[in-house]
Amino acid sequence: MVKSKDFFIFFLLLVLGLFFVYIYSNIKTTKEDVYNRIETDQIEQISTILNAVQRDFTTSLNIRNSDELLNAFMEEENAKKYEDIISLIMTANIKYAYILYKDEKNKFRFILDASKTDKASFYQKFDVTQNEYFDVYSTKKPVILKQKDIENLYITLLHPIIINNEVAALFSVDITTKIQDIILQSIKPLENFFIILIIVVVLFMAMIAMQLFHYFATRKRVFTDPLTNTFNRNYLEELQNVINLNNYSIAMLDLDKFKSINDIYGHQAGDFVLVQASKIFKASIRASDILVRYGGEEFLLLIHNRSGSALQVCERIKESISSRDYFYEGNEIGLSVSIGLHKHPALEKNLHEAIKIADKMLYNAKKNGRNRIEIYDEKSISEKNDSSKDISFVKEALDEDRVTCYYQPIYDYKKCEIYKYEALVRIIAADGRVVTPFEFLPQIKGTNMHYKLTQRILQIVFDKLKESKKNISVNINFSDLINADIEETIIKHLKSNPELASSVTFEILESDEIDDVELFKTKTNLLHSLGAKVSIDDFGSGYSNFKTIIDIEANYLKIDGSLIKNIDKNIKDYKVAKSIIHFASQSNMQTVAEFVHSKNVFDKLVELNVDFMQGYYISPPKATLIEKEELFDSVKAI
Template sequence: MIMEVKDSQSYKNAFYIAVIYFVFGVAWIVVSDTIVASSAGNLDQITIMQTYKGWFFVFITTVLLYMITYRFFKNSFFQYQKQIKIQEEHQKEISKSDALVRTIVNSSPDAIFAKDLEGKYILFNESASNIVGIEKDKVIGNTDFMIFQNDVAVRVHENDKEIIATKSIRTKEEELTTNFGLTKDFLVTKGPLFTDNGELFGIFGISRDITAQKQHEEYLIKSKQKLYDLAHHDILTKLPNRLHISEVLGVKCQKEEPFSLILLDLDGFKIINDSYGHRFGDKLIIGVSNLLKEVFNKDATIYRMGGDEFAIILDFDNIDNIIILMERLKSKLNNSFLVDEVEVYVTASMGIAIHKYRTNSIEDLLQEADAAMYNAKKIGKNTYSFYDSKFTQDALIHTQIATNLKKAMDNDDLELYYQSQNDAYNGDVIGVEALLRWRTSDGMIPPSVFIPIAEETGLIIEIGNIVLAQGCKTAIQWQNMGILNGKVAINISPKQLNHLDFIKNIDKILKETQCDPSWIELEITESSILDNPIQAIELLQKLKNRGFYISMDDFGTGYSFLSYLKKLPIDKLKIDQSFIRNITNDHKNQTIVKTIISLAKGLSIQVLAEGVESEDELEFLKEYGIDFIQGYYYAKPLPFADVEEILCRCKV
């Protein structure tokens, strides 16, 4: 446009000069000829004047031409200089722009490149050169087939053809093996290049190395998975844990697929843990987990719920098949575990709940399996039990009793009854046994109901301390009154005996009540001793050293080892009433009682028979040499005030 304007102006200037010259020439001829014609007198003068006129015209036109051309060339030179300056400024701007683009392109950490339509590189920045490991001078003018391996070049070429065909900008992730032999991940953006008039002349590309980003993402994914595994798996056994099974059950309970849930709890694991240490116990847990994997193989998924409790999910609900697996497990558990060269035996109580579609929630299923496991423990341990709806009702009753028992403790609703212990030959009261009773508005709750619940819930520890303290106070009162020339016998629960603070609690109660330990008889059960005989012997010796009288309650009902009996620091054996009942007619009971009495006499241990109700039973026992009796023949358990009144009458 500018050139067109300049050409038009030049034409006008040339036209104006020509017109001026023409007008001046015509004017000069007309005027000069007129002057010559009027001034010259003859032909010679005319000729001379014509000559001068010609030279003068030449001179004038030369001067005029000089002035015009001088001005023209002066303006032209000025315009040329101006144009040169403009071009120089423009070139500087172009150089700046080129430098700016070049700096930006070469400073970018991304690989930036461009190709013509033949696939030859026309741009290749420093980052691209560093990434592929080829100097950019060797890249410019070459195609991908001269730079990369053939398979890479073919893939890149196909992508370029797609960009050219669609004339669109596309972004995708690509994997590239560089000339250094490194495989890297890139985020590649490619698009078409157009001239100002819209003509396609090549493609551009920007490749960002996202290898580190991908590695970080993979690390985060692996870390997340690792955290998930840590949260959902048991560290010790590597089995899925309680959190994991909750998620699995949540999914399974929504499907119309049969499955069964088994809860397994090891019997007596705490004793093993306390005896050999937690590291030993951990190794045993690992051994049990491996045994479960062996027994169930691919039939189930095994979980560790915590402590000594496991869960197994079976993907079927056929009872016969479940029984086969349970019997196989019981059989395997009959074999000993070898831990740190120590042979130990462990059994398990197992509860089984069958999933019923749309009737079982996760909580219901777990509660059912737990109730069945509790029933397995209740019927003797080392067995399994399928869930029965009555278990839920039993569990509710169990929970209600435990709650009310705690309230009864807080409200002092528990009281001690006392039953006399008598000399078998003269009937004298040689002591009393303190028996716990729980009276409610609905009547008395039998000890056989609430004592086991107190054992299971741990309330027995606090109850035991209450009974011991009250028994000490009773002994002090009746000894000071002079109405009891004997001891107050107090039952010690197995859990109470095995509690870490048992001796500490005993000493505290003695200090608070100021009771003489020789006034107290501590009754322990056979099972509480034989769970850990060595520890029991040490513990009983400590009690003996304090002055307590020690008796073994319910003797003959457990699994006594005679080798330990002679080592135990006990003063009295109490024969369980189950052997006394119908003793006059039951020859087996007669043999057992006679053997126990004979054994005790041989070890210088006194013997008391429980549950004596008739004179025939008494006479029979006296023949065998019984020392003391306790039972309805002399007195039933009575409240404190009634027993005190009887003792007072006996003294009188």
């Protein structure tokens, strides 16, 4: 299994590393911000003083242009006075402050120097190498020159002396300070600390990355079958302690007659078939499913619940394997697969016990003819045993109006439309669960509660017929037909509403026990006389007295699902169904095939020219009368 703990640690270290980088970056930004604030504050203070000095000497000395400024500072008394004033701003951080005058040759000259050391003489030349000195004359705005000193703030402030809107000269103040060095010394340990943390995190991440790389590099060899590139049995040992079986169904897959392929074509052909089959397996499942080569030609498949019906996945695999052509060195090799399916492995003690049961189902599939799926569904068996409902369950449902009908369409494939619907009884349990008749009808058969339930069903169907104006079939037993109350209900509704009678079909079980054939004929004739149609349900499951069927002049024969469900595989069922359809056609009856659960069965029935079809492939029973656009939803979803 993937080492999720290592992934978590790696991710945690990555987050920590990014956090430390973020903090370190903010420290650097904060340091720069402090530098800038110090610089701005110092320059603003100095500029304020220089502006005050300029106002003083221009006013007191009555200076109106640059020449008068030059002449004023030629006088030693004036120069001394303003050197002393400017020297007041001199501190440990400001060592040089002077006024520069640009002569007629654009050369800069000292005309006043308030510096304490290296003092320049009057009109001494000042060499300029930077264009910013000249730019001040055109922009008339202060300029800051930053020197390239990494540790210290070292700048020159060029402040224009503006007289009558012209730049007469420049104040030049050199500022240097060690405050940045102090800040740097304070922050440096913190910066170093985070740098060390980042390096440690990166080293740990590198170590874990190497472990993960080594894991994935060896995983293929340890847990993967080299031939089929699927997981091998070693993977199961790692899987069994972490897998949640509640999320999976388990299927065992075995290629049929694989030994014969090896014996006839050689082991290389066998390997070729295994590779091709494993590709089909992988193409038929989802990323959440787990495929393991269990041994030889046997594969284990854990089907995640998110992949849809486990049976659908198995059927897709079976059909995909058998529908492909396999050629090896010019030889065509036939291939099929047998599958054993355990739908609820979580009911077992552990994974290995669940695999044993799936393997037993695989054995049954092999024994029962191969190329088939055998299902073990202990949960359904348990639920079936525990789900039988007694008479009181039905009585409460009738009293609380929780009896309803679901409707399954009967399809006219020739016209591509719904011919009619079959009403199927359901009970909504107190907890909201929809309960099928298999859970309660056997327990009430022959009781008065059965007749009461039939009465309610008839009322629901008649109301639905009036509301929808559709054709609907309703199931009824021979015992129902001879019940006086039920007969009265049927006569009352159909005699008063001929349109209702023409829309209803009564489906009578052919397998039902009919002791009095003549009475049976009388009751079906009564239905005909009222304008209703009669269908013989589950035809082929009972004794099939053909003369009785002909005498009662049924409108439809509904072929029993046990003959239909395997018609695409079982030639005997196919022949029986063909005979029934022929018999019905010769007797002026139409045929309905139920249990149409797949396209293969559908196509076979089209081939046999059955009249109508019904089954989950077309549509499951639903609470409403669906439209033809809603048919074949399961096909559309694929």
